[in-house]
Amino acid sequence: xxxxxxxxxxxxxxxxxxxxxxxxxxxxxxxxxxxxxxxxxxxxxxxxxxxxxxxxxxxxxxxxxxxxxxxxxxxxxxxxxxxxxxxxxxxxxxxxxxxxxxxxxxxxxxxxxxxxxxxxxxxxxxxxxxxxxxxxxxxxxxxxxxxxxxxxxxxxxxxxxxxxxxxxxxxxxxxxxxxxxxxxxxxxxxxxxxxxxxxxxxxxxxxxxxxxxxxxxxxxxxxxxxxxxxxxxxxxxxxxxxxxxxxxxxxxxxxxxxxxxxxxxxxxxxxxxxxxxxxxxxxxxxxxxxxxxxxxxxxxxxxxxxxxxxxxxxxxxxxxxxxxxxxxxxxxxxxxxxxxxxxxxxxxxxxxxxxxxxxxxxxxxxxxxxxxxxxxxxxxxxxxxxxx
Amino acid sequence: xxxxxxxxxxxxxxxxxxxxxxxxxxxxxxxxxxxxxxxxxxxxxxxxxxxxxxxxxxxxxxxxxxxxxxxxxxxxxxxxxxxxxxxxxxxxxxxxxxxxxxxxxxxxxxxxxxxxxxxxxxxxxxxxxxxxxxxxxxxxxxxxxxxxxxxxxxxxxxxxxxxxxxxx
Numbered sequence: 001x002x003x004x005x006x007x008x009x010x011x012x013x014x015x016x017x018x019x020x021x022x023x024x025x026x027x028x029x030x031x032x033x034x035x036x037x038x039x040x041x042x043x044x045x046x047x048x049x050x051x052x053x054x055x056x057x058x059x060x061x062x063x064x065x066x067x068x069x070x071x072x073x074x075x076x077x078x079x080x081x082x083x084x085x086x087x088x089x090x091x092x093x094x095x096x097x098x099x100x101x102x103x104x105x106x107x108x109x110x111x112x113x114x115x116x117x118x119x120x121x122x123x124x125x126x127x128x129x130x131x132x133x134x135x136x137x138x139x140x141x142x143x144x145x146x147x148x149x150x151x152x153x154x155x156x157x158x159x160x161x162x163x164x165x166x167x168x169x170x171x172x173x174x175x176x177x178x179x180x181x182x183x184x185x186x187x188x189x190x191x192x193x194x195x196x197x198x199x200x201x202x203x204x205x206x207x208x209x210x211x212x213x214x215x216x217x218x219x220x221x222x223x224x225x226x227x228x229x230x231x232x233x234x235x236x237x238x239x240x241x242x243x244x245x246x247x248x249x250x251x252x253x254x255x256x257x258x259x260x261x262x263x264x265x266x267x268x269x270x271x272x273x274x275x276x277x278x279x280x281x282x283x284x285x286x287x288x289x290x291x292x293x294x295x296x297x298x299x300x301x302x303x304x305x306x307x308x309x310x311x312x313x314x315x316x317x318x319x320x321x322x323x324x325x326x327x328x329x330x331x332x333x334x335x336x337x338x339x340x341x342x343x344x345x346x347x348x349x350x351x352x353x354x355x356x357x358x359x360x361x362x363x364x365x366x367x368x369x370x371x372x373x374x375x376x377x378x379x380x381x382x383x384x385x386x387x388x
Numbered sequence: 389x390x391x392x393x394x395x396x397x398x399x400x401x402x403x404x405x406x407x408x409x410x411x412x413x414x415x416x417x418x419x420x421x422x423x424x425x426x427x428x429x430x431x432x433x434x435x436x437x438x439x440x441x442x443x444x445x446x447x448x449x450x451x452x453x454x455x456x457x458x459x460x461x462x463x464x465x466x467x468x469x470x471x472x473x474x475x476x477x478x479x480x481x482x483x484x485x486x487x488x489x490x491x492x493x494x495x496x497x498x499x500x501x502x503x504x505x506x507x508x509x510x511x512x513x514x515x516x517x518x519x520x521x522x523x524x525x526x527x528x529x530x531x532x533x534x535x536x537x538x539x540x541x542x543x544x545x546x547x548x549x550x551x552x553x554x555x556x
Contacts, residue, residue: 011389014396021397021409030394038392060414120413124488133422134432135454136514138546145499145514148482153501156480156527181393201484202496215396246460250501250512251452254480351389358390 007227007234010039010220016335019117020214028071035218047105052092052112057126086375089342090382113216114337148201157255158306166194168290176329178359183335213335241266245379260299263381281366284345342373472506474533518550
């Protein structure tokens with residue numbers, strides 16, 4: 001463990017919407033402004049900026065983070081952009097952590113923003129270039145294939161049905177009904193609604209998938225001595241981890257995310273966690289698709305392989321269950337502005353551990369929570385463990 | 389935390405359609421010519437000849453497909469070309485009924501990851517399935533490449549039209 005303890009001391013976000021009138025810069029400012037206000041800081045109190053935003057192609061703006069920098073408070077400050085696809089939001093918090101833990105900076109503002117609505121007719125156009133240009137793109141793949149192929153491999157390995165998996169979508173959209181920023185909260189949605197939604201790429205159906213979203217989220221992270229001064233309820237970064245699988249995705253075991261396990265092991269070791277099922281009280285795994293929440297819970301070693309669906313069906317992952325999972329409502333319910341969605345998960349753990357989650361608050365005074373995201377060519381795992 | 393959610397402005401598609409808000413549009417005109425590279429150029433030459441090949445790693449002994457000039461696990465040069473079968477096993481598949489921009493398809497596309505015989509276990513390539521009832525697809529199904537006629541092959545992965553079930 002290097003350096004001093006690092007805390008999250010403030011968080012803010014925009015509403016998550018299908019199409020915002022705000023430019024990316026304006027969205028970034030809205031989130032950053034509220035994160036600073038939440039800990040009574042100003043931009044002058046911030047030593048360095050971390051920016052997270054996903055492909056430039058969404059916005060059609062080359063070097064998106066330079067464009068975005070003014071809205072992130074980066075003028076005249078050291079600034080870095082990290083980019084690991086869908087894993088970016090949690091990775092940005094990891095970068096915020098090592099900026100402070102290294103001793104270089106006392107305070108860091110972490111801002112993640114995504115505006116997917118600009119890309120017409122659908123932001124999938126930007127995702128098509130993820131496939132290998134010579135061995136895959138001639139087959140004219142679309143992004144849903146990769147998820148459908150992975151979901152089918154997962155279902156087949158453990159003999160799971162669509163019904164086993166649809167409960168995740170229902171839980172998260174219901175949880176999101178209590179989130180003031182949510183786009184797709186629905187207190188009345190049922191498993192039948194998910195199972196009857198249009199098939200896109202079997203086994204993926206419409207309500208298995210998170211929406212295209214615009215939004216931004218920001219965190220203020222600080223060194224121990226600053227945290228003690230600005231808040232009486234700091235939330236500490238106890239562990240961080242990240243890991244990458246091979247880019248040859250057709251050579252991987254698609255039924256189990258080993259890269260998530262490796263990232264979790266790194267974070268658990270740092271946090272001194274030997275029994276994650278007892279020591280993690282809330283989890284916000286990445287849920288762009290309902291099966292991914294289950295896949296990731298297993299990779300995080302919070303459930304045995306193939307057992308997460310049964311736990312979900314038994315209510316274990318409900319907000320009042322033994323291990324509340326995505327109490328925010330996740331990407332399926334709050335929305336999925338890629339980089340901002342990952343940081344929203346870290347912000348949710350921050351609010352939950354401070355007891356500030358309002359109607360979403362999980363009972364029992366949770367002391368430790370985990371946020372995880374996933375991305376690149378389906379092969380990066382990023383994990384942050386927070387505690388009080 | 390409610391006070392730390394900014395009341396951002398939501399636009400409906402009607403706002404755009406009816407010109408209630410201002411926006412600017414742009415269509416890029418970027419074109420690319422990608423070099424296939426050392427390993428994949430040879431791989432695609434063999435496609436023209438109606439053959440699948442892989443590449444072996446001297447350290448971990450894996451036979452890799454798609455072939456590569458270095459093993460990403462051992463990080464050493466691969467050292468030999470290996471002729472593979474044009475048969476394999478479906479590791480996973482989908483029935484896709486929409487295009488990337490959400491237009492409904494009449495006939496489902498059937499992408500799959502196919503483990504190629506002669507390569508190491510788990511070594512799959514992405515390709516399409518055909519000549520099969522979409523509802524009859526199953527993981528573990530044995531398949532064979534359906535090659536385009538020799539004079540129609542161009543040295544592309546599409547020289548295999550699709551893989552069809554193998555009757556053994």
